[in-house]
Amino acid sequence: MTPIYNWLKREDSQLYLTLGLIIVVLFCFRHFLSIILLITIFSFLALKATARVRKWLPIGQVLATLVVYIVVIGAVVAAISYAAPTLANQFAGFPKMVTKAINDHPVWDKQIDVWVNKALNSSELMKHGQTALVTGLHGLESLGTAVSHVGIAIFLSLIFTASYGRMKRLGSAFLHSRFKHFFTNVYYLVRxxxxxxxxxxxxxxxxxxxxxxxxxxxxxxxxxxxxxxxxxxxxxxxxxxxxxxxxxxxxxxxxxxxxxxxxxxxxxxxxxxxxxxxxxxxxxxxxxxxxxxxxxxxxxxxxxxxxxxxxxxxxxxxxxxxxxxxxxxxxxxxxxxxxxxxxxxxxxxx
Structure with a gap:
């Protein structure tokens, strides 16, 4: 038992055991890893941005966070608002372009009729079409989930960045608690x-x-x-x-x-x-x-x-x-x- 006890007392052994425990915890919360990673990425970028803003302007962390998020979200909304009407106009004329291309090329018109008749008379193709429809619905569901995850991550990263000073003090309290060696290892690995x-x-x-x-x-x-x-x-x-x-x-x-x-x-x-x-x-x-x-x-x-x-x-x-x-x-x-x-x-x- 003495060798095992001595091995557990080593700093590197405690660090690796802490890492193993973190991996186990992350595995248990694997369904939330996407949100956790998004929050981490958004918070990291927001903290860097707010640090630069506070170097240029003598303002607090909360106001700097609001400035960063308003500017970024406003830029994204403005870009989408600018792009959406143009794309809508382009896509509105797409059916006419397809119709004109078919009318200008009678061979295509006949070939499309052949394809449509084969599709209507092919049970295998209809089965594949149903499979594709189900896959598309699952894809839309996954897209909706991804959008909701991004929205939640943006909101939580906003809260984290705005309250970064308090979060840092709370983390420092863990580093001076009864289990300070364990939380020091966690802080080192996560950082x-x-x-x-x-x-x-x-x-x-x-x-x-x-x-x-x-x-x-x-x-x-x-x-x-x-x-x-x-x-x-x-x-x-x-x-x-x-x-x-x-x-x-x-x-x-x-x-x-x-x-x-x-x-x-x-x-x-x-x-x-x-x-x-x-x-x-x-x-x-x-x-x-x-x-x-x-x-x-x-x-x-x-x-x-x-x-x-x-x-x-x-x-x-x-x-x-x-x-x-x-x-x-x-x-x-x-x-x-x-x-x-x-x-x-x-x-x-x-």
């Missing part, structure tokens, strides 16, 4: 992971901005209408890893078809594929490797495996998890520890 995650989120914003600029230039060269509207759509949807590209293809291709027909759609699809290829296989791994101090090969493998294991969230938290565990066991790819460890030594949001 380390949040800062690594924040670094990755900052990098994702940079990637999204570069991707938007490249897409805007490409769409301008292709002669697409409503460039500012398309730029807003690309930037907002670009914040969603992988799925954002697929979702953005819907309005881009529809507007392209309304503006120039099928060949314009082909041009836009080629542009999206080229830029997405550049982002996925060069820009994203390169910037993420720089941010997390990981080699590009490790970054590639991490993104592939984490996306398979965790889905879309794996593209966001996969690299922070790997960087967190490597740093926890003392593996530093660079002699000077890199930007993450330098940031861990600073007292952020002082």
């Amino acid at each position: 380390k992971f949040v800062l690594i995650l924040g670094t990755v989120i900052d990098t994702q914003l940079i990637i999204c901005t570069i991707n938007t600029v490249l897409m805007t230039i490409g769409l301008t060269l292709l002669g697409m209408p409503s460039i500012l509207v398309l730029a807003v759509i690309v930037f907002i949807l670009g914040l969603i890893p992988v799925a954002g590209v697929l979702i953005s293809m819907v309005p881009l291709t529809l507007i392209a078809f309304a503006a120039g027909g099928i060949w314009k759609v082909v041009e836009v699809v080629i542009l999206v594929i080229v830029i997405h290829f550049f982002e996925s296989y060069f820009l994203h791994p390169r910037l993420m490797a720089t941010a997390t101090d990981l080699p590009i090969f490790v970054t590639f493998m991490t993104l592939i495996i984490s996306e398979q294991l965790l889905g879309t969230w794996g593209l966001i938290v996969g690299l922070p998890i790997v960087a967190f565990f490597l740093d926890l066991v003392g593996v530093h790819p660079r002699p000077n520890d890199g930007p993450i460890m330098q940031q861990l030594r600073d007292d952020d949001f002082r």
Whole structure:
């Protein structure tokens, strides 16, 4: 028993046991992990923004938080309000474009009639159609759940950021309680992971901005209408890893078809594929490797495996998890520890 007792008394053993307990707790609350991650990300970005606002303006934390959230939410609402009417006008003329294309090409009209008759007489196709309808309804339900999670996360992050001073004092009280060693380990682990995650989120914003600029230039060269509207759509949807590209293809291709027909759609699809290829296989791994101090090969493998294991969230938290565990066991790819460890030594949001 003495060796086990001595092992439990070691600081690193207590740290690893604390990490194991945190993992068990997170597994028990796995259905709420999406909300927890969203709250963490929004709170981290809001705290950085409010810290900058308070450097420029002599105001308190509550007022700075309100300023940040009003500006950000107002910008999003203004962007949607600006883009929605233009998109509605573009989509309103889409049925006429389809009808005109069919009338101008009688062969298409006959072929469509053949397809419709086959569809009506095919029980297998009708069965697949029912399956697709059910899948679409589940997709709409998932979309509604995601929107509600984002709304809850925004509200709770607003409350957390506004009351950050009190939350910090409450956390400090835990660090001086009867179980201060345990809560010190919890604070150390949580803070380390949040800062690594924040670094990755900052990098994702940079990637999204570069991707938007490249897409805007490409769409301008292709002669697409409503460039500012398309730029807003690309930037907002670009914040969603992988799925954002697929979702953005819907309005881009529809507007392209309304503006120039099928060949314009082909041009836009080629542009999206080229830029997405550049982002996925060069820009994203390169910037993420720089941010997390990981080699590009490790970054590639991490993104592939984490996306398979965790889905879309794996593209966001996969690299922070790997960087967190490597740093926890003392593996530093660079002699000077890199930007993450330098940031861990600073007292952020002082």
